[in-house]
Amino acid sequence: MIHDPYIVPPLPASWPYQPGRPLRPLGCRVNLELPGLGGGWRVCTPGGQVIDGEAIPLEGAYGRGGILRTGDVVMRPYRRGGLLRHLNERTYRTHLRFAAEHAVHRGLWEAGFPTVEPLGYAWRPIGLGVEGVLFTRLAEGEAWPRRWDLSAERAEVIRRVVTSLCEWGLWSPDLNATNILLPPDDGALVLDWDRAGFVPAGTDLWPRYRRRLERSLRKLGAPAEAVAVIGSAPLP
Template sequence: MPLRPLGCRLNLELPGMGGGWRVCTPGGIVPTGDPLPLSGAFGRGGILRVGDLVLRPYRRGGLLRHVNERTYRTHLRFAAEHAIHRGLWEAGFPTVEPVGYAWRASGLGVEGVLITRLADGEAWPRRWELSTDRGGDIRRLIGSLCEWGLWAPDLNATNVILPANGGALMLDWDRARFEPAGQDLWPRYRARLERSLRKLGAPAEAFAVMAAAPHP
């Protein structure tokens, strides 16, 4: 589904996040309404639902988060993620609708917010019992990324959404990049996802999703 071009507006308020934001969204729309914590969300905190939109602040992971949790050198990382996400959406990849991003000055850099449409479904770790039924859907998602040569280093089980009516959606394209042709990404994705499953204490049927086939 083609999306409208982004329009950027300056010095705006975001619900629950204060002012001073540069908001880049289709037509320059700005989320309005009462902010609520997003029920059932995984992440490092601060994820808000505003109507049918989700505002997800950028947060660093790993050891770096203890030194600098939310400040980035420039806004280009946010723009790059949105560009990849938008391309996947317009190509028909099963993901949530990308709406835009926002950023503002913070210390010696900037902080950012990713804005997406609310997805109907629950994160995979909250629905382990569906692993057997949805395993093929999850494998096909990752198989498509392998065929396109797109490496998403932050792929975790928590970024797989299982809608109530079937299928699977994938989130989080931060630092995603296209790799040179000829690389086999399947083993890297399998190792990345299995690491996530171990940390989450997933049942055996969840591990079988990636181990069941060398490549869809």
């Protein structure tokens, strides 16, 4: 059987979250203007919703720059990382990478997983390829690196979030501490599902997530108690 990483598999029996209602299907409009990003975009949003209003930089956002908000919509332009960014920062061969991220993100949201609401994506030709933008709903909170002093309850929430991804078989190679948002009251939301996909059943993802997050935490200068959150054994 051929494994497709972008087909959302059934939820595991141990899934701790309550699934929500399905989102509206995407409708696409062509040659639209995006606030702060110019024109010529093919915009795919629920029901073909138009993104408008005044665009301002998103305060406190981590990432590679250029993240904007207009009203309660966040617009995150796709930017490459690593050494490749020096040669090709924002051009991709096709729009399929953006569509794939939205599909995985949408599956998580509809399954009740703690993440921000996905609102679609947009793309337009640039050079020999395309550039893209992801749309999500604005959520209040601070990135984990700005609040290392977690309560025991909040630390358990973060471990549970990662364990749930492992049990469902979803690998997100960009998951790091800056992509974990801590709302004002409690809980944790996970952001950024670029290149995420479902792995074959039976794959043990916990060691991979632990190494990924521990590397991120140490790079950010996290205290030992923050590293211990993900260094602990997965919850039963």
